[in-house]
Amino acid sequence: MAKARQQVSTSTGNRAADALAQDVGELMRALKALVDPYRPELHYMRGPGPKWRAKYDQAPAAVDGRALAALVRVKAR
Numbered sequence: 438m439a440k441a442r443q444q445v446s447t448s449t450g451n452r453a454a455d456a457l458a459q460d461v462g463e464l465m466r467a468l469k470a471l472v473d474p475y476r477p478e479l480h481y482m483r484g485p486g487p488k489w490r491a492k493y494d495q496a497p498a499a500v501d502g503r504a505l506a507a508l509v510r511v512k513a514r
Contacts, residue, residue: 485493
């Protein structure tokens with residue numbers, strides 16, 4: 438019976454140590470996030486720039502007059 442009590446107390450001690458280790462780990466991650474100089478939003482690419490557009494973009498096609506009439510709102514009387 439004494440052995441069973443000893444195992445319970447050591448498992449409780451391990452749980453407390455595990456919980457403390459997790460808390461310390463979370464605290465360290467939070468502190469690192471506060472002083473971490475890397476900011477990914479500064480390196481975010483928003484798309485191709487003007488040089489890429491000059492090289493790869495096609496010139497806009499000529500506008501067909503018939504297609505334009507389909508896009509204009511007509512008010513019937």
